[in-house]
Amino acid sequence: MDFTININNKSLVASRGETILEVMNRNGIRVPTLCHIKNALPTGACRMCVVEDNKTGKLITSCSFPAEPGMSILTHSPRVVESRKTIIELLLSNHPDDCLYCVRNKNCELQDLSEELHVTERRIRGVKNRANLDLSSASIVRDPEKCILCGRCVYVCEEVMGVACIDFINRGNKSIIGTAFHQGLNTSSCINCGQCVMVCPTGALTEKNHFAQIQEALNNPTKRVVVQYAPSITVSMAEELGIEPGIDINGILNAALRKVGFDHIFDSSFSADLTIMEESAELIHRIQNGGVLPMITSCCPGWVKYAEEFAPEFLPNLSSCKSPQQMMGAIIKSHFATQENLKPEEIFSVSIMPCTAKKFEAQREEMTREGISDVDAVLTTRELTKFLKLFGVDMFNIKPELVDSPLGFRSTAGKLFGASGGVMEAAIRTAYHSITGKEMVEFQVPAIRGFEGRKEIKININGLELGVAVVNGMANAKVLLDEIREGKNDVQFIEIMACPGGCIGGGGQHIGTSDEQLKARMNALYRIDETERIKVSHKNPEIVELYQDFLGKPLGHKSHELLHTHYHEREVVK
Amino acid sequence: MTLVQHVLHKYPAVGRDNLIPILQEIQTAEGYLSKKSILEVGRYLDIPASKIFGVATFYNQFRFEPFGVNHVQVCRGTACHVLGSSTVLQELEKHLKVKAGQTTRDGQFSIEVVACIGACGLAPVICVNGEFHAKVTAQSIKEIVDQYKNRGE
Known part of the structure; x- marks a missing residue:
């Protein structure tokens, strides 16, 4: 069943079951996402894709919110842009400042988004992530300090690969993505496929280089x-x-x-x-x-x-x-x-x-x-x-x-x-x-x-x-x-x-x-x-x-x- | 039949619905969740070990090391916090060279953080093997702990 919703004062056709994000993507409106993976069940974890519901005045995550008849959505209102920028600033607050030395320099979603949202100064100072580098695997290097906990690797490892050797460990500000019992990847069930590296938005997962x-x-x-x-x-x-x-x-x-x-x-x-x-x-x-x-x-x-x-x-x-x-x-x-x-x-x-x-x-x-x-x-x-x-x-x-x-x-x-x-x-x-x-x-x-x-x-x-x-x-x-x-x-x-x-x-x-x-x-x-x-x-x-x-x-x-x-x-x- | 198997057989071998009750029962029986028992639960319920570890580390109640001979509970409730329990905990961790949730290598001491043990009048309060110690300070905590160490010897 099709109906119309209003996005940025324009009427757009949506079908039942579609998320707001899908409607927007189909119509050439791009909002940034981090935790979103196409065809995966949305988690709404990163909040990057928030849009403003004009009727209730609430910010909602477009990746997980189904389009409803008569909706009115603003995708780039000042409130939305401000909150997206804040999210990036918060993500950067505990992120290592070593882009110049990072393997993902110039190919990093966090870097791209901070540029896109005009983040030009460190407004929020947080305690930097501290975690050990996992060099145990012959194929994959894990650096939890660079991890922004988007969970895409966890999804791919479990749902696409059926391996599930990593998951969210601990809670709150102590959360990290890691293996069972914090052991090295080499003793986990990791099959070294590298699909986690492919979806990682930052340099938290990379291959072990032989340069x-x-x-x-x-x-x-x-x-x-x-x-x-x-x-x-x-x-x-x-x-x-x-x-x-x-x-x-x-x-x-x-x-x-x-x-x-x-x-x-x-x-x-x-x-x-x-x-x-x-x-x-x-x-x-x-x-x-x-x-x-x-x-x-x-x-x-x-x-x-x-x-x-x-x-x-x-x-x-x-x-x-x-x-x-x-x-x-x-x-x-x-x-x-x-x-x-x-x-x-x-x-x-x-x-x-x-x-x-x-x-x-x-x-x-x-x-x-x-x-x-x-x-x-x-x-x-x-x-x-x-x-x-x-x-x-x-x-x-x-x-x-x-x-x-x-x-x-x-x-x-x-x-x-x-x-x-x-x-x-x-x-x-x-x-x-x-x-x-x-x-x-x-x-x-x-x-x-x-x-x-x-x-x-x-x-x-x-x-x-x-x-x-x-x-x-x-x-x-x-x-x-x-x-x-x-x-x-x-x-x-x-x-x-x-x-x-x-x-x-x-x-x-x-x-x-x-x-x-x-x-x-x-x-x-x-x-x-x-x-x-x-x-x-x-x-x-x-x-x-x-x-x-x-x-x-x-x-x-x-x-x-x-x-x-x-x-x-x-x-x-x- | 091992203790863990005994617990597992009370529950159907499917899905994750009973995961938390199972972990709780194992912890009650064994005092902590060993790597071996987590792997056994995983095999029984067909859940990856990483998922079980993820669930178990989410909750404060689960510990992954056995209790020490002397178990030190440090209250981090509101009243204790206001009177400096965070410094007490820090000092204790430094003194025993383990973090909260861990057990010293010689198996003598384990530290646990608790929310409130209902003795706010004695704040900051710690409880060692069921014995309460009132108005502890960064200095006195070392003496208290050392008493227990000497008692054991």
Whole structure:
């Protein structure tokens, strides 16, 4: 049912159940918000979105107040502006004054709002927050002193990720957001996905950076520094550079990384192809030999840790394949090292990932051989931009270059890994070929593409019916796992990505990404898949060569040694 | 069956409706909420530990460390406040090297802040193991506490 309400002396149409904020946003009226998250139940905690109800004279929170017929609202009356400004001044009163040194400087909602509301002096002096920095996690740094208690991280961690390792602790002016028993994040059930970092308005949650180690390696003449970048990186850097979203900057990125001084530049999409070779072989092996089904992908380190903590009974279902990052790392420190006549310890292997959990994955014990990590340092998309700036790379005046070869060429199937459904689609293409000996007529599988939290279809390969499911967002995976626990048995292969939309929406991506920008990234990957010629992993000439020269065959002895692993139940506070 | 399990079995294993009564009963039985018991409640009710810790820290009544041999209650009611109980508390915390709600490492003393113990005429008042001490000062509090320490030895 529609009706009209009056906002700033203008009649606007509203529907029943809509909040005032939604009506305003639809009509181009912007009021500041801090605790608000789209599609989440409003909490009304921060009071930034207050508007004045002209009839009662009261200030009401527009994010949580439903529009009612005949309402008359003022969004920027002097009282409203004054109270918003006071809220910001109060938030600043106990906030550290170290913007210049903060990682979120110039990309901070609190900073933006204080500018927007003309806060030019410290009018309210409060006692500064005192809390310990939590550096315990391999991926995420928590600085409660910078926290403004908006609660967005708590919401995302519980509702979107189904993890709930943090919550509001204590009460009143002693409130902080923290873990159970004030323990470090490393012993909590945190899966390192970084979605909390993505929603944090300030610098209270950030990733643990590896800048120093990388710089040191770059300046160390005895180290050969190599770098790999994930499939989603080239299509999601546009927002960081301030250009149109969805532009693929692959060539420019190669050139930029060379300018920084990396000796070899590889593409993780190549090792994604490698993952597909191994994973599709493993799937077929499991189906034909009565192995544990459904098989579940293990490319996502967030999901892997989730499984270790919350679903250990599914660990035998996890594919034993390492993720593309780790496969590339393992190949670099074995095959590549031999070819270049280097010892593994003479190579410093960097990866650029859309993900904070990859930092955790890189330091896992399973990912080391004889005490040497396969991947030494991980940069997120955000950190990459900062890193390029530090080295004075002008991304706008640079000629595109090719990636290094071998270990650089990729099929478009490998590139699809960046979006939810991509691993599945790539695996289906190769599995189809392995089973039938023929290529698929139509490579694209539109039913498992897109942002939907869960996609499920049946695929028929030569009479073999394969039920496949694709989920993104851990909370959606939880629902599917519960169904399987209760007896659902019509799926044989599942792709799980912790972050909404897959890696393009990863916890290491540009902060403040809109839904439209996410779509543009996804479409960019699909466009690459449409326009380029080699669309299947098993046709990637460098993959074929790698198997001929080094690995032998998928699931062979070398593969088992280098590319496969298994995981164990993990005791955490949960 | 452990004490905690005994308490839990009185309540249905769903939802958070009974969380607070359960925590209260465990605290009555064990004197405090241990990490172990919070985790056990979480598993039983299927609530994340962080949520239970969040609820429990919201209320003053819950403590997370066992009582000391000597339990010191410091009254922070209005009358005591006016006569300087905040300084008394500060001095006590400094002297015992623990904060209110905590227990000394040797397990000898624990401090609790209480709102009013109904002895406003004696303000500022503290209560150690049920014994009241009237008109305490920043100086006398140390002597009082040390008496108890020596008594134990």
